[in-house]
Amino acid sequence: MQDQHRYTLDDLLMLMQVLRDPQQGCPWDVAQHWETIVPHTLEEAHEVADAIERRAFDELPGELGDLLFQIIYYAQFGSEEGRFDFHDIVHVLTAKMIARHPHVFPGGHLDSRRQGVAASDVDTSEINRRWEARKADERDSRAATSYLDDIPLALPALSRAGKLSSRASRAGFDWPNHHGALEKIREELAELEAEIETGHQGRMNDELGDLLFAVVNLARHLKIDPEQALRGTSQRFERRFRHVETAVRESGHAIDATDLDTLERHWQEAKRTEGK
The missing domain is CATH 1.20.890 (cAMP-dependent Protein Kinase, Chain A)
Structure with missing residues (x-):
């Protein structure tokens, strides 16, 4: 029989405060800091993706909870250091999403709504253009100096390669269609084969990486997620x-x-x- 009492978000925040309490908390949780939690965050994100790939929806609430718990950790660290708390995270996220969706919230606030046009009739290409322009403005406001700024180093290699090539494409550094990407794959494969003949491990490593990057570029042109x-x-x-x-x-x-x-x-x- 299901427990009648259901815990709330406030209960979860209180739980973290108790776990981190130097006197009454858990020694393991008290010892954690920003850097030690990052590997767990990445692992939990992959476990969420794995559950979705396996269509294991009965496992998903638990996996999503584990991922949410990582955010609660960071909120607690921020609160302890007087930087921010969980409510700041919610506020910044909500404000950012409202600003990025003027086609949904035309008044620029949560209570405003688009009138008379169904979601299926909205021009998605224009939405995507505005989305990218707004994100570019946000990068500019953070004094970004390159199209490639703020792409996390910790992303899986294929995902990061895709983001790098996509950003470069926005700057005009790209082939006009997938044929150029296919030709680049053939070129990189020939260069790898040549280095295999030399047996030079370092150059083989470089050429294999170039080949994989070229394949990621092709995936982007074909609108396929390489991961x-x-x-x-x-x-x-x-x-x-x-x-x-x-x-x-x-x-x-x-x-x-x-x-x-x-x-x-x-x-x-x-x-x-x-x-x-």
Whole structure:
């Protein structure tokens, strides 16, 4: 039976205050600081993405709660140092989103509403243009000096590469269509093959990175998220390889003692099964 009492956001904020209390709190929580929580924040964000990818919606409230808890940590650190608190985070976020959505809040405040035009009839290209222009203005107000400013170093490499190339594209540094990105992939692949022949590890590393970056550029032109595309491929690989393992095990053999032709046959079997 579900507990009749439901905790609130205020309860969660109080919980963090108690955990961080030097006298009554938890030693682990008291010892944490800005830098030590960052790895946990990244991990929790990935676990939210993983639950969504697996359509594990029953797990999602818990995973989203774990991610929210990271924000509560930062709010507590800010409060303890007299910098900001959770309510400041909510205020800044709400004000920023209202300002970025003049097509929804034409009066510039939360109570104003667009009249007479359904969301499906709003020009999304104009919305995107205004959104990017407003974000550019926000970067300018922070004394940004480059189109590439404020792209977090801690982003997954594919995501960061995509943001870097997208920002460069806004400055006009881009091919007019995907054909240029495809040609760049062919060029980078040829350069990697040449370095493989030399056996120079450092240059092979550089050329492989260039090839991956070129692939990310192609993904952007095709409007494909490279992180999601690679996650999907990894999931398919895992399913198929597990099928291969099961098939080999059921035949009474060890996978590391099975010839490649047999493994490939089971792999194709797995692909056909997925197709059905």
